[in-house]
């Protein structure tokens with residue numbers, strides 16, 4: 001998501017704003033071109049963050065670094081260090097910036113549907129859309145970390161150093177969105193549990209067989225990458241007084257895994273897709289809600305989705321993915337155009 005956000009921020013930034021990127025890997029040249037400075041480093045590296053604090057007058061922080069839910073279950077303590085330790089470091093950086101420049105620092109934190117923990121499948125199916133304050137008992141380390149990040153953000157925004165004589169009020173303007181699974185035509189996720197959606201589409205476009213690790217009837221919310229970026233920019237642009245919460249759900253579409261397979265087969269008739277559930281990853285998906293109630297985001301800062309599942313395929317995924325894999329036999333242009341047309345109808 002960071003890469004898409006960098007180009008959106010580059011397009012939307014004010015004349016005097018600079019973009020400083022920090023990533024554990026070197027950025028690709030086209031992404032690097034959107035930044036004024038790019039550092040290679042880790043959000044757990046204190047001396048590096050101290051240097052950034054000294055070098056720049058930071059007004060907004062977009063904190064996108066995380067180890068996702070599947071990877072986190074193989075190394076829960078490392079996930080905690082990166083996901084919670086890294087968040088704490090950046091919140092501290094924001095608060096120190098606010099102290100030295102006498103101005104609140106805006107902070108964006110991408111939270112996740114992983115903060116929810118439905119007790120069982122029957123409750124998940126009976127509950128439908130869940131509100132922000134329901135079922136917040138995550139089953140994964142990643143979910144626990146995201147929930148902790150939300151609470152830390154709220155603390156830095158409203159209660160930081162409560163007893164200190166020299167405390168400043170509201171050093172951090174913390175804003176967070178609980179994202180569903182995100183599907184990008186450009187980048188492949190890794191280490192997540194919602195990855196089956198994007199993996200199925202990219203595999204078919206590249207002409208590879210795909211074995212889906214959850215049941216066909218698994219349902220969780222998803223959205224496209226442009227919707228995720230649009231929601232981030234909209235929340236960050238909202239005037240502070242209209243925001244009644246620190247953390248908001250957003251929703252777009254909630255397909256079953258076999259709905260993905262149906263549309264993928266329509267677009268790529270030679271696609272080979274099998275379902276072979278992995279019990280562990282299935283249990284994570286079963287613990288996430290089918291749908292999120294985003295009425296607070298709609299009412300407070302005007303969130304609206306751009307897509308249904310069908311329009312996400314016809315208007316975003318198929319045209320872009322096809323050009324990305326244009327050399328493979330699976331992406332015969334005539335078939336794709338026909339599929340995109342059928343989906344539009």
Ligand code: SER
Nearest residue numbers: 068069112192193194
């Ligand atoms: N996409 C994330 C994951 O699968 C959930 O936010 O871990």
